[in-house]
Amino acid sequence: MTTGPGTPAVEVRDLRVELGGAQILAGVDxxxxxGEWVTVIGPNGAGKSTLLRAVGGLLSAPGAVSLFGTPIQSLRRRDRARVVATVAQSPVVPAGMSVLDYVLLGxxxxxxxLGRESAADLAAVHEVLDRLDLPGFGRRELATLSGGERQRVFLARALxxxxxxxxxxxxxxxxDIGHQQEVxxxxDQLRRExxxxxxATMHDLSVAGEYADRMVLLAGGRVAAVGSPQEVLTEDLLARHYRAHVRVVPGTHGPLVVPVRPH
Incomplete structure (x- = not known):
């Protein structure tokens, strides 16, 4: 896939999604x-996961999504998989599958x-497992892992x-907070290299603000705000769209959102 200078990685125009007769996204741009990191935030039911699924080609959205200048419906499944990788919240894992075999699916x-994986494929998998603090996990069955270990394996497959x-x-x-930071x-390191x-979508607003270049606030299936973390993570916007009582304080890498009890 060839792209010209200035071609965006993702372009979404007037994305509308209905599921089960309910409008989930109502004209999202x-x-x-x-090379940018954009994090989508919003209250439960805002349409965050649906937006990611549409961008990844897992939901039909004819004419609404382009990746690196190519309409997503023009990409064959195999070509799309070389361009975009998704880490879902709860991926379906075949019963009895080992960590190594699952990550090899990537x-x-x-x-x-009808071919087999090469030595280079296996080397790529082992390198990712090492970087995600999973050495020696290759023969383990996914079902035997803790939730945090599984989460890192899901990311390993995508990487x-x-x-x-x-x-x-x-x-x-x-x-846990240590592995959150590691992941x-x-x-972010791989992004820069x-x-x-x-x-990404995230519920932890302080963590989201530390890593994102820009943030998008979704509410009711529409974009309610877009901008830098400092522009989006404001007490006014969070109170209005999350109905939350928070205090926003400056942090080293972005705003820190602290919940406070209402008076």
């Missing part, structure tokens, strides 16, 4: 530059039909895929 776009666009749906929801620092583009 979004542009993400190559190499599927590069393995010939092994070698895609240039990474979609992360609540990537740290099952992780997000690794993603390989010009990865990251679009």
């Amino acid at each position: 979004l542009t993400v530059a190559v 190499r599927t776009p590069y393995i010939p039909t 092994a895929q070698g895609a240039t666009l990474l979609l992360l749906d609540e990537p740290t929801s099952a992780l 997000l620092e690794l993603v 390989h010009e990865l583009t990251v679009v």
Whole structure:
């Protein structure tokens, strides 16, 4: 896939999604530059996960989504998998599957039909497992892992895929604070080293503000605000759309959102 200078990694125009007769997204516009980290926030039911699924090609949205200048419906599934990798909140895992075999699924776009994985594929998988603090986990069954360990394995599969666009749906929801930081620092490091583009959803607003270049606030299926973390994480916007009592204080890497009890 060839792109010209200035071509965005993601371009979403007037995205509308109805599921089960309910309108989930009602005309969403979004542009993400190559190498940018954009985090989508919003209250439960705002449409965050639905937006990510549409960008990843998991929901039909004819004419609304382009990746690196190409309409997503024009990309064959195999080609799309080389461009975009998704870490869903609760991926479906085949029963009895080992960690190594699951992460190897990320190499599927590069393995010939009816072929086998190469030494390079295996090396890529082991490198990612090492970087995610999972050495020695290859033979373990996914079902035997803790929630945090599984979350890191799901991310490992996406990183092994070698895609240039990474979609992360609540990537740290099952992780303790130490592994949250490790995972997000690794993603940010890979982004800088390989010009990865990251679009994430997060509930932890302070963490979201520390890593995002820009943030998008979704509410009721529409974009309620877009801008830098300082522009989006304001007490007024969070009170209005989350119905939350918070205090926003400056932090070293972004605003820190502190819940406070109402009077």
